[in-house]
Amino acid sequence: MNEAPPDVTALLAQWADDDSARERLIDSVYAELRQLARSLMGAGAAAAVTLQPTAVVNEALIKLxxxxxxxxxxxxxxxxxxxxxxxxxxxxFRRKQSEKRGGDIDFTSLELAQALPVADVTELMALDEALSRLDSLDAQAARIVELRYFAGLTLDETADVLGIHPATVSKEWAHARAWLKRALQ
Known part of the structure; x- marks a missing residue:
């Protein structure tokens, strides 16, 4: 007989005070987070990332x-x-760019330093800056971009995560894309 999955909301309520709740929560959502990272790693500019989805999830969990x-x-x-x-x-990407500009020079790994296309890094950095500006103007639109682009969620999944109607997500997604397109030109 399979054990029922833990209640994520209940574990989150215990997040700050209970280390075992943190561990149970991470165990229960780790596969889902890896899938999100895998989706992210396959997205456009991020395709050349030299990180693995597991590393992205682990670093994100350390932050969380x-x-x-x-x-x-x-x-x-x-x-x-x-x-x-x-x-x-x-x-x-910032570390990689810093290395390409001479920071942390390792003359034995020139191939590794060239593994990440400059255009992709530049585009992601520009997107990050534009997204930060959008966040100050329209936080919900910025969250939608993060969830759609960086987490690879569908419109319905994004609506579920944000607790809003999918039509609102669709409208805000179109607005955010148009705003970002203008900001990036």
């Missing part, structure tokens, strides 16, 4: 474990996880 705030529910947690994954990827 350092978070002392309480997650309201599953939606809040997965939204925070998507943001943490975005930060992990952007930080990774």
């Amino acid at each position: 474990l350092g978070n002392t705030s309480v997650f309201e529910d599953r939606r809040h947690f997965f939204g925070s996880a998507a943001r943490a994954m975005r930060q992990v990827l952007v930080d990774h």
